[in-house]
Each structure stands twice: as structure tokens, then as C-alpha cells.
Amino acid sequence: RRPKNFPPGPRPFPIFGNLLQLNLENPISDLNKLSERYGKVFSFFFGGRPAVIISGLQPMKEALVTKSVDFAGRPNGLLLTHLTQGKGVIMADYGASWREHRRFALMTMKNFGLGKQSMEERILGEISHVSSILERNHGKCIDPQTLFHNAACDIICVILFGHRYDYEDSFFQAMVTMMAENSKIANGPWGMIYDTLPLLRSLPLPFQKAINDYNTVKLHTLGIVEQHKKTRVPGEPRDIIDCYLDEIEKRNQNGSLFDEDQMASFLLDLLFAGTDTTSNTLRTSFLYLMTHPEVQERCQKEIDEVLGEKLEASFEDRHRMPYTQAMIHEAQRVANTLPLSVFHCTIKDTELMGYKIPKGTLIIPNLSSVLNEESQWKFPHDFNPSNFLNDEGEFVKPEAFIPFSVGPRMCLGEGLARMELFLILVTLLRRFHFFWPEDGGVPDYTPVFGVTQAPKPYRLGVRLRGRQGCDGTVGTKQRVN
Ligand code: HEM
Numbered sequence: 001r002r003p004k005n006f007p008p009g010p011r012p013f014p015i016f017g018n019l020l021q022l023n024l025e026n027p028i029s030d031l032n033k034l035s036e037r038y039g040k041v042f043s044f045f046f047g048g049r050p051a052v053i054i055s056g057l058q059p060m061k062e063a064l065v066t067k068s069v070d071f072a073g074r075p076n077g078l079l080l081t082h083l084t085q086g087k088g089v090i091m092a093d094y095g096a097s098w099r100e101h102r103r104f105a106l107m108t109m110k111n112f113g114l115g116k117q118s119m120e121e122r123i124l125g126e127i128s129h130v131s132s133i134l135e136r137n138h139g140k141c142i143d144p145q146t147l148f149h150n151a152a153c154d155i156i157c158v159i160l161f162g163h164r165y166d167y168e169d170s171f172f173q174a175m176v177t178m179m180a181e182n183s184k185i186a187n188g189p190w191g192m193i194y195d196t197l198p199l200l201r202s203l204p205l206p207f208q209k210a211i212n213d214y215n216t217v218k219l220h221t222l223g224i225v226e227q228h229k230k231t232r233v234p235g236e237p238r239d240i241i242d243c244y245l246d247e248i249e250k251r252n253q254n255g256s257l258f259d260e261d262q263m264a265s266f267l268l269d270l271l272f273a274g275t276d277t278t279s280n281t282l283r284t285s286f287l288y289l290m291t292h293p294e295v296q297e298r299c300q301k302e303i304d305e306v307l308g309e310k311l312e313a314s315f316e317d318r319h320r321m322p323y324t325q326a327m328i329h330e331a332q333r334v335a336n337t338l339p340l341s342v343f344h345c346t347i348k349d350t351e352l353m354g355y356k357i358p359k360g361t362l363i364i365p366n367l368s369s370v371l372n373e374e375s376q377w378k379f380p381h382d383f384n385p386s387n388f389l390n391d392e393g394e395f396v397k398p399e400a401f402i403p404f405s406v407g408p409r410m411c412l413g414e415g416l417a418r419m420e421l422f423l424i425l426v427t428l429l430r431r432f433h434f435f436w437p438e439d440g441g442v443p444d445y446t447p448v449f450g451v452t453q454a455p456k457p458y459r460l461g462v463r464l465r466g467r468q469g470c471d472g473t474v475g476t477k478q479r480v481n
Pocket residue numbers: 089090091102156269270273274275277278281337338341342343344403404405406408409410411412413414416417
């Protein structure tokens with residue numbers, strides 16, 4: 001039964017609720033259709049649990065910005081909550097522990113930007129590995145999935161653990177695969193089944209694998225923490241683990257919110273949240289760049305002009321590259337990487353667009369609906385960097401650009417992700433030309449749904465550029481790390 005003045009929605013069935021009305025392989029278009037029928041704020045039963053789905057910019061802002069605190073909780077009883085035990089940041093309840101861990105993460109990541117080796121240097125170091133692999137594949141077509149996953153994961157590893165792994169390292173390979181698979185399970189159909197039908201949770205279904213894999217990565221992470229304890233110098237952090245250990249000591253008191261169990265979940269949060277997201281966005285970017293050669297060439301022209309003889313790109317250069325900036329934002333818009341964000345939950349009785357929403361209601365922000373909202377974009381259904389350019393060709397960011405969500409729970413890795421996307425795309429576009437393989441068939445842009453949505457597998461054609469900036473002199477020198 002829907003509570004009084006609850007948002008309207010389709011009639012639920014016993015046990016399953018409205019679950020059978022969704023194509024679990026790709027629920028977005030079904031949710032959009034339901035929104036057309038019932039309104040921008042409508043309800044839906046996941047099993048016996050009522051959820052409110054929010055579509056469109058205006059209600060999204062009312063919920064996540066104007067009434068941000070009311071909507072800032074995370075739901076209990078989901079696979080993701082069970083994996084993390086509600087610790088760390090992503091699935092933590094809205095409260096002191098979440099707040100302090102979030103603040104700590106933002107502060108330490110910012111300080112790494114100022115430390116001995118800046119965040120930018122760490123990212124550029126990783127890019128040199130990607131570049132040399134692409135160089136070895138000059139003239140060939142490769143599957144970019146593993147390469148970008150490795151690179152994104154290694155950037156996070158350097159920040160968290162202080163060292164990068166060889167892409168061939170067996171544990172690293174296992175970890176990257178586990179993360180990609182876990183992400184598919186956790187918010188794919190199996191995740192939804194786990195979340196809505198508790199009776200099935202003890203059966204040997206794929207979500208058991210997600211739980212085992214998560215625990216394997218956690219154990220390994222705790223092993224790295226143990227090594228850090230032996231080699232660290234208090235007050236001289238090399239990475240986030242050292243910072244966290246310093247913080248535990250600083251707060252050395254009963255009931256401290258910082259302990260090793262929290263640390264493990266916190267580290268895994270950053271590892272999981274920072275790998276698939278960035279790597280899937282990169283894969284979408286290259287899919288569109290290959291199939292829109294005019295956009296690729298215009299970016300390369302701008303990059304060549306702005307960087308000139310400079311050895312490497314820096315994040316500051318973005319201010320002089322309006323077209324490339326527009327392309328990157330447009331790629332993020334169409335990538336629609338977290339289409340349903342991370343689920344929220346109301347922490348008190350509240351109202352939205354005149355409807356009453358009780359405390360504890362599951363909230364699903366349909367970010368996808370805003371990134372494609374017809375009234376908000378010049379070209380909502382195309383890949384067109386002009387969505388981010390004004391009549392003077394200057395870069396502008398529309399209010400509806402919310403791939404990182406909005407409000408107090410918005411992505412805390414936004415700064416890092418934007419730096420990674422810019423430096424990786426600019427460096428690779430400067431040095432390589434990317435082409436759609438002759439035998440690649442018709443490009444299929446339909447994404448594969450998941451917590452983090454990804455493009456369908458494709459092959460990336462790579463050729464070294466022979467023009468200025470890429471002729472073996474400028475911009476081709478290898479970094480020495
Ligand atoms: C293109 C890349 C990325 C995208 C599109 C993205 C998007 C998002 C979105 C939509 C959320 C949910 C916000 C909400 O619940 O309202 C989120 C949360 C989060 N993201 Fe990201 N993210 C990206 C990269 C990263 C990176 C690189 C990191 C870490 C280093 C990161 C760490 C987190 C964390 C910890 C949260 C939970 C925040 C909280 O609950 O307070 N993300 N992200």
C-alpha cells in the first residue's frame with residue numbers, strides 16, 4: 001500500500017512489487033517511460049519496499065540541494081550496504097562518521113595535490129605507461145577495456161598505497177577483474193534481486209561471488225596496511241594509508257570514529273568508486289572520438305596549438321582549451337556513467353513536489369533523465385560538444401550537467417576524476433590518432449547497464465600521429481618516474 005499522498009506509480013504485485021515491470025538488463029528506458037506516465041516524481045515497489053524515483057533537474061534540485069539533509073541518507077539492507085557493513089563513506093549513514101571520513105578524504109586528496117609528488121605528476125606518470133602500450137600497438141586495433149581499467153585503478157593505488165602495480169602483476173589483475181565483475185553484479189539484475197528478495201540471499205547465486213571477492217580485496221588491503229605500519233614515519237605520510245594511521249593516533253581516544261576496520265572500508269570505497277567510473281567514461285570518450293573524427297581532429301588542433309613545445313599537458317591548460325573541455329564534458333554527459341547515482345534514503349519525514357515522503361524511503365535519483373532532459377540541452381540526443389559552448393565558442397557548463405550528482409553526498413572524487421579525464425584524453429589525443437576498425441561494423445552506442453554504465457566492448461584503432469607535437473620530438477619524450 002502506498003502511504004497517503006505518496007507519489008503515484010504502477011500497481012505492485014505481491015512479493016515482487018513492480019520488479020517484473022522492469023527490464024533488469026536495462027531499466028533506464030522503463031523508468032523513463034513510467035516517469036512520462038506518472039510524473040517526474042513517482043513511486044515504485046522493489047519487492048515490498050517502496051522507492052521514489054526522481055527525474056528531471058527541478059525535482060532533483062529540490063530533493064538533493066534545497067532539502068539536502070532530508071534526502072542525504074543511504075538505504076540499509078542492500079547488497080552494497082552488506083558488503084561495506086555501512087562503514088567507510090559511500091554507504092555510510094548520514095552522521096558523524098560519514099561526515100568526518102568524507103572531510104578527511106577531501107582534505108588528504110587535496111594535500112596530495114600540494115605534496116612532494118603532486119596528484120598531477122602521479123597521473124602523468126601512469127599515462128606514460130598507457131602511452132607506451134599504445135605505441136607498441138601502433139597501426140593495430142586493441143580492446144581498451146583492460147588498459148583503461150588498469151590505468152584508473154593504478155592511479156588510485158598510487159594515492160592510497162603509495163605504489164603502482166605492474167599491469168601484469170597477478171594480484172593486480174585479479175583485483176581489477178573482481179572490481180569490474182562486482183560492479184556488474186552489485187547493480188545489475190543480481191544486485192536488484194538481492195536487494196528486493198531477501199529470501200534468496202543465502203542461495204549460491206552470483207551475489208555470493210561479489211561478497212567473496214570483496215572480502216578477498218579487503219584482506220589484501222589490510223595486508224598492505226600492516227606493511228605500512230612497519231615502514232611509516234609518523235607525521236610524514238607517503239599516501240592515504242599513512243595519513244589514516246596518523247589520524248588514528250591523533251584521535252587516540254575511546255569511541256574514535258577512525259579505526260582499522262573503518263579504514264579498510266574507506267580504502268575499498270575509494271578503490272571501487274575511482275576505478276570503473278573513470279575507466280568507463282574513458283572508454284565512452286574514445287568510442288565517440290573514433291566515430292566522430294571531425295571532433296577528434298578539432299581537439300587535436302586545439303591541443304597542438306595550446307601545448308606547442310611543452311613537454312607535457314597540465315590541468316591548468318584546460319582554461320585555454322574550450323573545445324577540448326566541451327568534448328570531455330559532452331563525453332561524460334553521453335557516458336552517463338552512474339545513471340541512477342548511488343541510491344539515497346530519507347532520514348526524516350519530508351515533502352517533494354507537494355508529495356509526502358516518509359522517513360526511510362528509498363530514493364533513486366535518475367541522473368540519466370537530467371543529462372538527457374530535452375528542455376536543458378541544445379542537442380540532448382546527439383554527441384555534440386556544442387552542448388557546452390556558447391555563441392562565442394567559450395566553454396560553459398549548464399546546470400543540468402550533474403554526472404557527479406549534487407548536494408552533500410555528491411561525488412567526492414570529482415576533482416580527481418576531472419583531472420584524470422583531462423590529462424589522459426589530452427595526452428593521448430596529442431600523441432595518437434584513434435580510428436574505428438575497418439571491420440568493426442556499425443558502431444553500437446547502446447550502453448551496458450550497471451552501477452557504472454559502460455559501452456559495449458569495441459576495438460580501438462591506434463596510430464601514432466605524425467604532425468607537430470607527435471613527430472618523435474615534441475610531446476613524445478618519455479617521463480622518467
Ligand atoms: C567519472 C568519474 C566519476 C563519476 C561519474 C562519479 C559519480 C559519482 C556519483 C553519481 C556519486 C553518487 C553521489 C550521490 O549519492 O548523490 C558518487 C559518489 C562517490 N564517489 Fe564518485 N564518481 C567518479 C569518480 C570518482 C573517483 C575517482 C572517486 C575517488 C577517488 C570517487 C569517489 C566517490 C565516493 C567516495 C562517493 C560517495 C560520496 C558520499 O557518499 O558522500 N568517485 N560518485
